[in-house]
Amino acid sequence: MRRTLLGAVLLSAALLSQLKAEPKVSGRPITIRAIEGLQFDPPRSKMDPGQTVLFRFLNRDPSDQPHNFIIIKPGSLEAIQKASLQIDADSITRGYIPEHEAVLASTKLLIADQSEEFIFTAPEEPGIYHYVCTYPGHSMVMYGALYVGQKYGSIEKDQNIPQFARDRAVRLAEAKKAVTRPKVRRLFMKEVGPAAIAVALENDMNYCWDAGNCRLRYTWSGDFIDEGDTSRSNGNRQAGIKGEKFWDGSGNELTYTIKFDDPEVKPDFKGYRLIDGKPEFKYTIGGLEVTEFITSTPDGIENHINVANAKEPVKIYTKGNIAASAGKREGDYLVVEPGDATELKLTISAK
């Protein structure tokens, strides 16, 4: 064990030249990130007994919390968790690293986006070591398992890692599977207002509808969204699309499907009902009652618009490669007679 302690030194540019004096690095570097929701990614790592590797610890927690990274002896997790609660005046200067004989290696306390590297030699004794963050309040859930000379079991059942990490592994495995279509997911999306609705349709077609300004924002084909582990976070993350965009409505938050000349006329979102799992959006604007129901074909997307009570011709935003079942083009808009506005079909081709 003593050898290990000596082996765990900070690696900085100044120290690089002295590395020859240290044990020879004999394995691939191990990179561990602190991620959202008080977790380490990956939650497990493997080394051979006596092997010396470069550890990289990166604080990539978007919630701006500080973290450290400490490797500890097998069976000492509870003791370290307990020790990390003993806060005194010196705790801050120690970077909240407990003064405990089970600590084999440690980094400084890193704020968001900082990283630190160090050389670590695995002890000769095989076993399941742990790595843990001892910033106050974190150690109970923020730890991982370092397998030295031991084989992994199924991660979903691995009691050496926190339940959060087991759950995350299950979720990530689920997320890799193809999404069950159709599917509605409200969350922050890129390139759209904050009240976004992402929808996966059959035929691998997808779209994003904005409930803030009541209009279709963009469409794409292929996989759905990279939701990541959003639900474990503070909610800041914006999801992006996974497939290929084939139509983008651009504009901004003041661009609506139905156009009125009076800029004070704004849409009022009323929600949606699910028809065969697909949403039919409902809203009002300038006294008009509107529904939009979006379906897919192997070739693209169809938006079935119904303006129920129009008395005048209706101006509909149709920028880009949109084909309409009725109406007359005027720049980015389509002018539709009241009679045609009750069953207008807009077709967006993915080709």
Added chain:
Amino acid sequence: MKTCLTIFSLTLLAWGISSAQHPALKVDSIRIDPGKDRQVGGIDILPNGKIAAAFHDGEVRIYDPATETWSIFASGLHEPLGLVAEGNDSVTVVQRPELTRITDTDGDGVADSYETICDDFGLSGNYHEFAFGPLKDKEGNYFVSLNVASNGAPVREEIRGEWLNLGLPREDFYVSKEEWKDGVKIKAGRMYSRVPYRGWVVKIDGKNGEMTPWASGFRSPNGLGFDASGKLYVSDNQGDWLGTSKLHHVEKGKFYGHPASLPWTEGYNGPNPLEIPVAELEKMRTPAAVWFTQSTIANSPTQPVLIPEGFGKFGGQMLIGEMNKSRIIRLLLEEVNGVTQGACTPFLDGHGLDMGINRLVFDKESRLIAGSSHLSWPGGEGMATITFHGEKTYQDIQAINITSSGFEVTFLEPITDPASLKEVTLNRYTFDYHESYGSSQIDKEDLELKFSPLDDSGKQFAIELAASHKKDFCYEFNFPMAYNPLLCYTVREIPEGDTASLPATDDPDDDYGWVNLLKNDSLALWRNGSKTSRNKHPDVGELWSVKDGVLSLDKSKKGRGGHIITKQDDYFNFELQFEFMISKGGNSGVKYRVNEQTVGLEYQVFDDKSSKVTKNTVAALYNLKAPTAESKAKKPGKEWNTGRIIAVGKSLKHWLNGDLVMEIEFGSDEWKEAVANSKFKDESGFASKPGPILLQDHGDDVKYRNLRIRKIMSTE
């Protein structure tokens, strides 16, 4: 229902909280499918008795307690943080962008209608703009609370709602994280409200969805609840402008302290709220009904809930969750001079409870259902049922009411040992109202108490304070005979003095058993303490004198000095209070439990120059144990300082200027080691017997005043 998971026991360890069984309550976790996000944003009971829960991954699931199975009712919601049942096939959920009624219209058990009731509040896209609630009133309207944004992040390119400029245009708020950190972040204010009704509680009409701004001044109001009389309560979280976490009694039109929300007040034409002087804000704000002392009671209080009849003896009271500890808190509220105020005390600490208690609801059988969450902060996840088991009861506080001169306390069960009342302790403190994050406990002081005899039921007694009540103070009690000894009462109002005063005590000389050792400017209670000369010259000598309550040792005078001791020499369990002023570089001391040779314990009185604390520093247990490092910050110098010694049985404690700075247990390993390394190592029976109090003549001038002592009853 399965028993607790590993994570629970680890959590308990984290807070040093009991994992032993509670005498009357039990906690059973509710199984939720592995791999599913188990963070609970909202819970309610459907008319058919099933439990509807909203999870942070956007699902609403329904749990059937009879079969212990879950079914998915709704999905795809954006961070749902509250849910109320409308019927067996309908719930209303507040999600980040709106209040939504979700209904299964075709009876297949899965919702197909997501009707937007109200989305008339702003969204800047900042992550901290959570929406909480909905709390449904009897008329079918909903209360929703809207978080302010955090300057931990900027806003998004597109927002929903009107932008509030206040000299900082929207473009400045839509920047990269790096630019944000160096620029607008500071000017924005730690928490900001740039889109409508952030930092407000709003009321939403259940019929037409119309939104009425109800009350302002909130920061992170993660919890709304009604009491039995229909009063609305909203919790808020410690931070900027919140010295500690709070529970507000919320009424229409009032402002509750966090200024960011003020510009959304109708007709507001004031400046940037950050520029309003604190004194003016202070005048505008309505203070909290309850303070949750940070780290003592709660760090992050959540949802308050009314306790139904049949849940122990607590029907009509309220509970509130706490995110950062495995704790549920009980609220004991009352109205004084028209103002709602009261106490909070732990209800359940550990005992299988997870951290992160975010939502609470009672089911039809008066079982408490708790749901946990954490997002990216410390907390927990999952759900549990909390029930009373068997007929067992336990000893805890049933009620506490403020009186004009103290408090009236009622216990659940008769107090078997009336003498134990004397062990009740009380201190009080207040909190700063300021822009910076949180507040320490300000103007903290211990209070002396007098107790009435128990009433006929043996459960109730009155506490009278030696000092007067102070408004806007938090009174922190310790009731050692209660299962949950900690109780904090927030005093806003003090009732008129119609309460009968307590019966007189046996000692007509002093109400609280205190003996003034310098009574009538006399040294009649003192004698010469020198071990060599005291029998020949029992008087105190010429160098010691008392005038205007101040005892002086003046070495410039001519005559005899030497130590002085109290004539009474049987002090063993006692409290001694005194003030001292030591001359420059001077040395003296207050000794106790001394033997015939005047060898014993000493509260060091010394004007030392060292920046370090040693066993010779002022307030040290001389030559045995140094005071805490913090005691140095108390600047014990030539001005008057207060000292306090409490010696009861094995427990020896020294205070300096209000702070406990030295504590040691007689006979402990620490004690033995301290003695072995001291000049007292060869003294037999060291400090083990009663003795007089001794004031040291160490050759330097020193003054003492307000020197008083009382004996403490102890079984030791």
